[in-house]
Amino acid sequence: MKKIKVEICVGTTCYVLGAAELQELERFLPEELRGCVEVSGVSCLGSCKAGSYGQAPFVRIDGEIMAQATVGGIIERIKSKLEVAP
Amino acid sequence: MNRSTNDASRVRRELMIRVIREFLNDTLAADIDRIPCELRPRDGKFSRCCVYKDRAVLKYRLMALLGIGIETETDEAKTLSAYLADALQRTGKPTEILSVLDVACSHCVTSRYLVTNACRGCFARPCTFACPRGAISVVGNQAQIDYDKCIDCGKCTQVCPYHAIIRVPVPCEEACPVGAISRDETGRQFINFSTCISCGKCMTACPFAAILERSQLIDILQLLKAKRKLVAMVAPSIIGQFSGKLGQIAAALIQAGFSSMVEVAYGAEMTTEHEAKEFFERMKKGDHIMTSSCCPAYVEAVKRHVPQLLPFVSSTPSPMRFAAQSVKAADPDAVTVFIGPCVAKRKEALSDVNTDYVMTFEELGALLAAQDIDVASQEPLPLERDVKGYARGFATSCGVTAAILTEAADAKGIPESDRPEINAKFIDGLDRKAVKQLELYAQGKLPGNFLEVMACEGGCVGGPCAIGKVTLATEAVKKAASGQH
Numbered sequence: 001m002k003k004i005k006v007e008i009c010v011g012t013t014c015y016v017l018g019a020a021e022l023q024e025l026e027r028f029l030p031e032e033l034r035g036c037v038e039v040s041g042v043s044c045l046g047s048c049k050a051g052s053y054g055q056a057p058f059v060r061i062d063g064e065i066m067a068q069a070t071v072g073g074i075i076e077r078i079k080s081k082l083e084v085a086p
Numbered sequence: 087m088n089r090s091t092n093d094a095s096r097v098r099r100e101l102m103i104r105v106i107r108e109f110l111n112d113t114l115a116a117d118i119d120r121i122p123c124e125l126r127p128r129d130g131k132f133s134r135c136c137v138y139k140d141r142a143v144l145k146y147r148l149m150a151l152l153g154i155g156i157e158t159e160t161d162e163a164k165t166l167s168a169y170l171a172d173a174l175q176r177t178g179k180p181t182e183i184l185s186v187l188d189v190a191c192s193h194c195v196t197s198r199y200l201v202t203n204a205c206r207g208c209f210a211r212p213c214t215f216a217c218p219r220g221a222i223s224v225v226g227n228q229a230q231i232d233y234d235k236c237i238d239c240g241k242c243t244q245v246c247p248y249h250a251i252i253r254v255p256v257p258c259e260e261a262c263p264v265g266a267i268s269r270d271e272t273g274r275q276f277i278n279f280s281t282c283i284s285c286g287k288c289m290t291a292c293p294f295a296a297i298l299e300r301s302q303l304i305d306i307l308q309l310l311k312a313k314r315k316l317v318a319m320v321a322p323s324i325i326g327q328f329s330g331k332l333g334q335i336a337a338a339l340i341q342a343g344f345s346s347m348v349e350v351a352y353g354a355e356m357t358t359e360h361e362a363k364e365f366f367e368r369m370k371k372g373d374h375i376m377t378s379s380c381c382p383a384y385v386e387a388v389k390r391h392v393p394q395l396l397p398f399v400s401s402t403p404s405p406m407r408f409a410a411q412s413v414k415a416a417d418p419d420a421v422t423v424f425i426g427p428c429v430a431k432r433k434e435a436l437s438d439v440n441t442d443y444v445m446t447f448e449e450l451g452a453l454l455a456a457q458d459i460d461v462a463s464q465e466p467l468p469l470e471r472d473v474k475g476y477a478r479g480f481a482t483s484c485g486v487t488a489a490i491l492t493e494a495a496d497a498k499g500i501p502e503s504d505r506p507e508i509n510a511k512f513i514d515g516l517d518r519k520a521v522k523q524l525e526l527y528a529q530g531k532l533p534g535n536f537l538e539v540m541a542c543e544g545g546c547v548g549g550p551c552a553i554g555k556v557t558l559a560t561e562a563v564k565k566a567a568s569g570q571h
Contacts, residue, residue, distance in 0.1 A: 010462055011329075011460045012329075012455055012459060013458070015328060015461075015553065016099055016455050017096060017099055020554050020555055023555060024557070043460070043462050048455070048458075
């Protein structure tokens with residue numbers, strides 16, 4: 001099965017506005033999701049530019065940008081993705 | 087409450103970014119009074135009772151960001167732009183660092199013990215027997231506490247088989263290691279500045295974010311804009327605060343307007359060398375103990391609350407002082423800005439002629455974000471001087487001791503027979519219990535001849551104004567201390 005790719009933006013704006021916390025995502029992944037997800041850091045995605053820094057931190061999940069990402073929010077998104085395409 | 091990302095820290099950082107961006111774009115004076123309305127528009131969301139209260143709170147937050155204490159307000163109608171004008175004129179620095187935002191304070195209930203509805207009004211009623219003051223009675227199948235009699239001893243919580251009696255703390259009071267924050271006659275929380283050690287624990291603990299620090303951002307930004315020669319003195323704990331290497335952080339700082347970056351870890355080398363020597367001398371003299379002195383909140387705690395320990399606190403200057411001294415010696419015109427995770431450093435800097443300003447990691451993060459400077463995409467600059475690994479380790483708990491031990495092991499010119507054995511002890515995080523322990527150390531009632539005290543749990547990486555997670559930052563610092571950065 002193809003793994004869901006979670007890329008956490010480690011650009012400075014995202015880091016300051018919460019991505020520092022997301023670095024621990026893997027620790028909080030529920031057991032059943034561990035095998036289906038690939039987590040990595042990614043350099044600035046550029047989403048924070050043009051005054052939208054209030055939406056940081058950004059995460060890219062299988063190519064889709066997620067704004068104001070939280071550990072809980074990312075896990076929800078992964079789960080709903082798995083439900084659609086098991 | 088842990089220092090971690092939450093609504094309060096988000097709002098604080100977003101405000102910082104906004105203020106910095108507007109200041110650098112020359113729009114702050116015109117816009118600052120609008121910021122509260124823009125962030126809380128009339129038809130938008132609010133987090134307190136209404137948008138108007140949120141706006142009032144935001145106004146005071148902006149005031150603190152401008153470096154103005156909430157307590158100093160004499161005219162409620164004074165606008166933020168008028169405060170900004172004051173801030174741009176001032177030359178001095180605030181002597182008190184923390185400020186209570188009483189509008190945001192929720193005036194937490196004082197009653198410390200509470201019977202919850204988990205109480206079953208049982209037959210045995212151990213709580214009524216455990217209470218030494220007879221303050222508990224059972225009325226209608228529920229235990230009740232008579233607060234006129236209750237002395238907050240907590241015995242009832244220990245005996246209830248249902249854990250139905252809980253302790254409801256006042257978070258700021260609970261977090262303060264020295265009892266410096268309490269309620270005054272009017273019911274407002276208030277900081278007693280003669281006992282406060284500026285550790286910032288109340289600030290992190292308050293769930294309403296009602297305790298603020300008075301920032302020097304505006305003063306620094308003004309110098310930055312005037313293209314003054316600003317030297318960024320970064321604390322050893324910067325490793326692990328931003329994704330990127332030290333050389334990239336140096337590049338980012340220069341892009342942000344600083345003229346150069348100096349590692350305070352370099353000062354930590356001097357502190358270590360000096361402190362190891364001092365330790366030998368003191369032991370020879372017959373002292374029973376020497377304690378570290380690099381943590382400013384700890385030193386303040388000793389001065390104000392455990393004066394009997396003061397003779398045993400190392401007189402070695404902190405890494406910040408050594409670093410600032412060497413910067414000023416090389417260039418007296420340089421303006422030094424210490425950048426760290428610490429609130430108490432602001433206080434320490436007031437008494438250091440060589441450290442001009444203090445900025446936090448949060449504020450630096452906001453400064454970079456405001457200018458769209460990304461650390462990780464910078465071309466790393468070569469570091470101006472190499473720093474010994476152990477000096478970088480100062481940022482974590484036990485790091486100071488590790489450095490002293492390394493230094494002592496190859497102490498030059500001191501014969502082996504003259505080197506006393508080091509029996510090191512640690513206090514990792516100051517709380518009320520630890521302050522009591524300090525008294526015992528002063529009396530020589532506890533073992534150990536070298537005591538390292540860090541006010542923040544985990545050391546500086548656990549500081550109130552850090553960005554990175556303590557666990558990850560600790561790993562990064564330890565890696566750097568072993569020479570892998």
